[in-house]
Amino acid sequence: MNFRTFSLEFPRHARILIQFWKTSLVQAMEYRVNFMLGIGANAIDFTIGLVQYGFFFSVANSIAGWQKDQMLAFYAIFMTIFSLHFIVLFPNLEAMSQLVNSGALDLVLTKPISVQFLLSFRKLSFDEMGSFFTSQVLLLGLWATGRIDVSAQNLFLFFGALFCSFSFVYSFFLFLMAIAIRIEKLQNMAELMWSFFTFCRYPVDVFPRWVRSLFISLIPIAFITTIPAKALTVGVEPSTVIWGGFLAVVFLFAARFFWKTAIASYTSAGG
Amino acid sequence: METSSSIVTRNLCRTFEVRRKSEGFLASLKGIFWPRSNFVRAVSGLDMEIQTGELVGFLGPNGAGKTTTLKMLSGLIFPTSGSISVLGFQPFQRDYEYLGRISLVMGQKQNLWWDLPPIETLAIHREIYNISQAEFRARLDELVEMLEIVDCLDIQARKLSLGQRMRCELAVALLHRPQILFLDEPTIGLDILMQKRVRAFLLNYHERFRPTILLTSHYMEDVIALVQRVIVINRGLKIYDGTLNELSKAARLEKILTVTFQSIPEGFSPLAFGKLIFQEGPRFQVKIPREKAAETASNLYSTGKVLDLTLEEAPIEEVLGELFAS
Numbered sequence: 001m002n003f004r005t006f007s008l009e010f011p012r013h014a015r016i017l018i019q020f021w022k023t024s025l026v027q028a029m030e031y032r033v034n035f036m037l038g039i040g041a042n043a044i045d046f047t048i049g050l051v052q053y054g055f056f057f058s059v060a061n062s063i064a065g066w067q068k069d070q071m072l073a074f075y076a077i078f079m080t081i082f083s084l085h086f087i088v089l090f091p092n093l094e095a096m097s098q099l100v101n102s103g104a105l106d107l108v109l110t111k112p113i114s115v116q117f118l119l120s121f122r123k124l125s126f127d128e129m130g131s132f133f134t135s136q137v138l139l140l141g142l143w144a145t146g147r148i149d150v151s152a153q154n155l156f157l158f159f160g161a162l163f164c165s166f167s168f169v170y171s172f173f174l175f176l177m178a179i180a181i182r183i184e185k186l187q188n189m190a191e192l193m194w195s196f197f198t199f200c201r202y203p204v205d206v207f208p209r210w211v212r213s214l215f216i217s218l219i220p221i222a223f224i225t226t227i228p229a230k231a232l233t234v235g236v237e238p239s240t241v242i243w244g245g246f247l248a249v250v251f252l253f254a255a256r257f258f259w260k261t262a263i264a265s266y267t268s269a270g271g
Numbered sequence: 272m273e274t275s276s277s278i279v280t281r282n283l284c285r286t287f288e289v290r291r292k293s294e295g296f297l298a299s300l301k302g303i304f305w306p307r308s309n310f311v312r313a314v315s316g317l318d319m320e321i322q323t324g325e326l327v328g329f330l331g332p333n334g335a336g337k338t339t340t341l342k343m344l345s346g347l348i349f350p351t352s353g354s355i356s357v358l359g360f361q362p363f364q365r366d367y368e369y370l371g372r373i374s375l376v377m378g379q380k381q382n383l384w385w386d387l388p389p390i391e392t393l394a395i396h397r398e399i400y401n402i403s404q405a406e407f408r409a410r411l412d413e414l415v416e417m418l419e420i421v422d423c424l425d426i427q428a429r430k431l432s433l434g435q436r437m438r439c440e441l442a443v444a445l446l447h448r449p450q451i452l453f454l455d456e457p458t459i460g461l462d463i464l465m466q467k468r469v470r471a472f473l474l475n476y477h478e479r480f481r482p483t484i485l486l487t488s489h490y491m492e493d494v495i496a497l498v499q500r501v502i503v504i505n506r507g508l509k510i511y512d513g514t515l516n517e518l519s520k521a522a523r524l525e526k527i528l529t530v531t532f533q534s535i536p537e538g539f540s541p542l543a544f545g546k547l548i549f550q551e552g553p554r555f556q557v558k559i560p561r562e563k564a565a566e567t568a569s570n571l572y573s574t575g576k577v578l579d580l581t582l583e584e585a586p587i588e589e590v591l592g593e594l595f596a597s
């Protein structure tokens with residue numbers, strides 16, 4: 001797709017997505033009490049995680065070289081990315097197997113839309129917004145009390161690192177979506193995505209040295225949470241973020257390629 | 272434009288690779304490293320040409336390759352070989368402009384997003400096809416009236432009855448006024464009354480908007496009521512392409528002669544003409560070879576004892592059955 005068609009198609013796709021999201025919201029609001037409870041419970045989950053850190057730091061000064069404030073920033077960033085994944089990607093990945101098995105994918109493929117775009121983002125899970133918003137509050141609090149350093153350079157590197165983070169998570173997601181097309185019987189793709197995140201739950205510094213270098217150089221685990229958090233707290237080398245950006249683009253292209261081959265080899269059973 | 276071809280396929284083929292599953296642990300282990308495949312030829316060498324605005328029936332027994340062909344025409348799967356041109360596009364390129372002008376309805380699959388009420392699906396389709404709000408309202412009102420679906424619009428799709436769902440799917444599929452409509456068994460599973468309604472709707476819709484329609488169905492009533500031209504395929508091969516009337520001639524089937532006598536002529540034996548279907552007093556029904564039909568009728572009249580005599584084509588089901596078996 002060249003730039004001209006992109007600039008023509010983007011507004012239409014955005015409108016389609018908003019229409020889907022509106023519908024999701026209306027549906028969620030039908031059970032308003034449930035909706036509020038879900039968000040509340042999710043925020044409480046977030047707080048419990050926070051309290052655990054509090055206990056930990058009452059007996060130790062640092063985890064793998066991370067001070068308390070830095071660790072809080074790490075937690076906020078981890079939860080931001082983790083909850084965004086739960087809000088946008090997870091419900092769509094969960095729906096994918098069913099979409100393939102029921103044959104509804106056929107009818108999506110005959111519509112004049114980017115199937116990848118639509119199937120990646122069409123569903124939203126509102127419950128997880130609880131921890132998303134609470135982590136934003138935590139980040140703002142850390143910033144307001146001067147516990148994180150938001151110099152222009154750090155902020156710039158932070159957003160660069162965040163772009164890498166999103167790209168890696170999305171690539172992995174798209175890779176699993178493509179597998180769901182190829183292997184029709186495969187369920188629990190979404191669980192796989194979940195376990196992927198267990199590696200991102202703690203700074204990569206908790207791992208042995210060689211694992212750490214692997215997570216920075218080839219398997220970009222470090223870029224998902226550790227590097228963005230470092231950018232906001234102790235700072236990172238620009239070269240690290242540039243390397244991450246390069247890797248991110250490679251991963252996006254690879255995942256996109258894998259997705260396209262899966263669609264091209266789709267045989268659409270039944271009917 | 273009026274008489275140009277909308278759909279042209281040349282030597283269209285599609286083969287599916289089917290992995291053979293092995294029984295037992297060792298055998299399935301072997302299967303992982305040395306997979307054994309069978310190749311199923313779903314469509315082989317299909318040539319067809321359909322004019323703009325035509326309504327064509329696409330017939331054939333189970334597994335003939337009808338759905339596979341429709342999937343290739345709508346860009347869902349790519350052909351193994353051969354060429355397709357629909358409205359000048361190659362479907363598998365999935366050009367948005369092409370997809371914006373067609374619709375595929377599959378009676379066996381759901382189109383409506385399962386967890387949404389049809390009205391929401393319609394609103395989403397309005398955005399997908401870039402239809403203005405005013406145009407949307409006008410078209411929706413029209414379709415809702417023609418399909419009688421006022422009461423179904425707000426109900427979650429999974430809670431609709433089959434007949435309601437099918438009519439809603441048609442509304443969704445037609446919202447953007449497709450120039451080409453692929454209908455794969457749109458009446459499957461519907462009761463007789465509902466089949467009739469869907470049929471009447473399709474006829475009415477085609478009359479009004481003149482889209483090119485390719486329709487498959489196993490119900491002969493659909494075929495007789497809707498189409499003039501049929502394309503018949505069997506095991507992926509085209510075996511007939513022409514009008515419905517000519518079909519029985521092509522099958523070279525016997526004609527059906529029904530004769531009622533005032534009194535049965537002396538020495539009359541129905542077996543002398545052909546196969547007896549039934550006898551009821553002075554009324555006989557026999558199958559006779561097509562080329563003997565006229566002669567036999569005039570011979571019978573010449574006895575002077577005929578009260579009533581009719582010559583008919585065999586019913587279309589039988590004709591098709593004969594074609595499929597050959």
Ligand SMILES: Nc1ncnc2c1ncn2[C@@H]1O[C@H](COP(=O)(O)OP(=O)(O)OP(=O)(O)O)[C@@H](O)[C@H]1O
Pocket residue numbers: 267268269270271287288289311312313331332333334335336337338339340
């Ligand atoms: N995705 C697929 N993978 C493997 N084989 C397939 C696939 N789709 C169709 N086939 C095979 O191709 C042949 C044609 O199938 P198709 O669905 O086109 O038949 P059909 O004419 O639509 O039959 P029906 O009237 O039963 O719907 C069948 O032998 C079928 O088993």
Ligand SMILES: [Mg+2]
Pocket residue numbers: 271337338339455
């Ligand atoms: Mg079929």
